[in-house]
Amino acid sequence: xxxxxxxxxxxxxxxxxxxxxxxxxxxxxxxxxxxxxxxxxxxxxxxxxxxxxxxxxxxxxxxxxxxxxxxxxxxxxxxxxxxxxxxxxxxxxxxxxxxxxxxxxxxxx
Numbered sequence: 001x002x003x004x005x006x007x008x009x010x011x012x013x014x015x016x017x018x019x020x021x022x023x024x025x026x027x028x029x030x031x032x033x034x035x036x037x038x039x040x041x042x043x044x045x046x047x048x049x050x051x052x053x054x055x056x057x058x059x060x061x062x063x064x065x066x067x068x069x070x071x072x073x074x075x076x077x078x079x080x081x082x083x084x085x086x087x088x089x090x091x092x093x094x095x096x097x098x099x100x101x102x103x104x105x106x107x108x109x
Contacts (some may be wrong), residue, residue, distance in 0.1 A: 003056050010049045017042040 001009070020039050024031050031039065075089040085093065100107045 001052070003053060003060075006049055006053045006056065010046055010053070013042050013046045013049065017046070 017039055020031070020035050020042075024035065069088045070092050071089075075085060075092070077083075078085050078089065097107045
């Protein structure tokens with residue numbers, strides 16, 4: 001799942017949990033055993049979703065940090081002036097080639 005789907009899932013779980021609490025409040029009563037069980041399950045699932053969101057954010061931060069060393073303008077300038085690409089630039093180019101192949105597109109030049 002991507003971050004938008006995870007955030008949406010978490011919001012839906014939160015709404016369900018709030019509905020359980022608000023229905024008991026409206027009826028001025030405590031939660032019954034079934035409601036407590038459902039609420040705890042929703043709470044656990046929200047915690048799992050939060051953990052997944054944090055893991056995804058950490059992965060995005062890591063990939064963003066590694067991209068800091070890449071300059072598209074420098075890579076274009078190196079290619080235009082027939083200079084060899086540095087290690088990071090070559091890695092980005094190779095990743096692009098791989099993604100194009102996965103998409104069924106041809107790469108040349």
